[in-house]
Amino acid sequence: MSSEQKKKIRVGIVGLSVAPGSWGQLAHLPRLSKSPNLEIVALCNSSVANAERAIREFKLPPGTRAYDRYEDLANDPDVDLFVVSTRADTHYEIALHGIRAGKDTYVEWPLAVTTSQASELTELARQKGIRTVIGLQARASPVIRKLKALVDSGALGEVHSTNFHAALNLWQNNAVGSKYSFFMDRQVGANLLTIYGGHILDTILYTLGELKPGSYTPLLANIRRRMHRTNPDGSLTPELFDKDTPDQILLQGRLDRVPPAVLSLHIRAGDRFVGQPGAVWRIYGTKGEIVLEFPSGGIQIAPPTSFRFSNSATGKVEDVQYDDVDPDAHEFAQLPPQGQNVGRLYEAFAAAAADDDNGGYADFEAALRRHQLLDEFWAAGF
Structure with missing residues (x-):
């Protein structure tokens, strides 16, 4: 199957806000909106109305779904990758929904507030056999x-x-x-x-x-x-x-x-x-x-x-x-600085380049x- 025929990884994001300067819109959206390997299919924000507004303002496809409950996004059968792009003190609670639903899960760094929470998420992900990504994008x-x-x-x-x-x-x-x-x-x-x-x-x-x-x-x-x-x-x-x-x-x-x-x-x-x-x-x-x-x-x-x-x-x-x-240096250089290495991290995940020694990504x-x-x-x- 050619790269053009490969099925894109379908991404659901918690926290893609329209607020000026929000991390989701500067770091996650730029590459995901252009990637040949991933696509946004659903958003979860503080309200359905806010999620729908983000879909309109970011010109996401009309079929992009809007949620206001983490579990609804996690249980969406069309979401392959569950992304947590929110403040650090919410990471643990939100990530649990994606992991429990058996979704591959990406969480911004830090993984949680405490190491015990991080350990619990890591162990649960191990038990579920899912692929995980942590937002240590410098790699x-x-x-x-x-x-x-x-x-x-x-x-x-x-x-x-x-x-x-x-x-x-x-x-x-x-x-x-x-x-x-x-x-x-x-x-x-x-x-x-x-x-x-x-x-x-x-x-x-x-x-x-x-x-x-x-x-x-x-x-x-x-x-x-x-x-x-x-x-x-x-x-x-x-x-x-x-x-x-x-x-x-x-x-x-x-x-x-x-x-x-x-x-x-x-x-x-x-x-x-x-x-x-x-x-x-x-x-x-x-x-x-x-x-x-x-x-x-x-x-x-x-x-x-x-x-x-x-x-x-x-x-x-x-x-x-x-x-x-x-x-693809020139292509990534067109993105905001915040989105360049995050975009590369997404592409490394899409390529299943989970080898730390190969410039892949951290889990x-x-x-x-x-x-x-x-x-x-x-x-x-x-």
């Missing part, structure tokens, strides 16, 4: 695939160390903008550690290998424990609000590879140094050093502004090209390992 990035290929090929020689530093423009002017006010509350499940830390740590460990057990020390700090919030007009609220999530994340340790390379990581909130990259990642090996500079700490979204290799043999610095690992099992690692940060206290 599908051509930049990360190229970087991993260079490391695995020995182009760097023996890797001896890696250093990662990110300065996030969160808590600018020592205040909380309305967009990220929920980052202050650990119970929501989305914060500096789980979102930025989770994506960055998964990217580093996917590329270079896991941490060597017993060799590393995580550290969190919550220095801004009470903060003003920013009003719509830019002024600050007179009152202060409590925050029980970190604004400094550090990790030092060794990687479980030969030789056991050392790792140093620091992610912080607050104003970024003007004119400097949002994140810098260095990987040093016996044949040279690679340096990537990113415009923000959201390295799962934005491609680097600089990807260079300092070649010890030639004494020259080379720009690393990475389009060769992505024959619930991988998500559970990351949740367990983040628990070690929380256990260290702050």
Whole structure:
């Protein structure tokens, strides 16, 4: 059967909102509306009317079904892939419906608020024998695939160390903008550690290998424990609000590879140094050093502004090209930045490329390992 004749994977999405800037419309919709391998057939929003409005505004096919109950979407016989694109504290409850119905299930990162919830979802999915996807989309990035290929090929020689530093423009002017006010509350499940830390740590460990057990020390700090919030007009609220999530994340340790390379990581909130990259990642090996500079700490979204290799043999610095690992690079470049790697993740799923070493996608099992690692940060206290 030719690729043109293959049946498309039919996608049902919870949380494709028409609200300006919503993650679903920026990250999920762009590729799904154009993919030769997947198509949206149903939406579930807070009301049927809201789902119908999204269908109209996004110009989805007239037959696209609208629901306001998760179980109705999950039980739709025409839905193959059940997608959860909502706030982190709703992931567990919603995902249960898709898994119990035996649907392949995609959940945005993090998988759940707690590791026990993530473990329950992972075990249930295992019992149901379904395919799962977690939204750790940096693994599908051509930049990360190229970087991993260079490391695995020995182009760097023996890797001896890696250093990662990110300065996030969160808590600018020592205040909380309305967009990220929920980052202050650990119970929501989305914060500096789980979102930025989770994506960055998964990217580093996917590329270079896991941490060597017993060799590393995580550290969190919550220095801004009470903060003003920013009003719509830019002024600050007179009152202060409590925050029980970190604004400094550090990790030092060794990687479980030969030789056991050392790792140093620091992610912080607050104003970024003007004119400097949002994140810098260095990987040093016996044949040279690679340096990537990113415009923000959201390295799962934005491609680097600089990807260079300092070649010890030639004494020259080379720009690393990475389009060769992505024959559809031009096509994906037409999508919003948020949708590029998410789109690649969808296509990897459609191609059943579930091999982590092949730039495929992470599943619930991988998500559970990351949740367990983040628990070690929380256990260290702050």
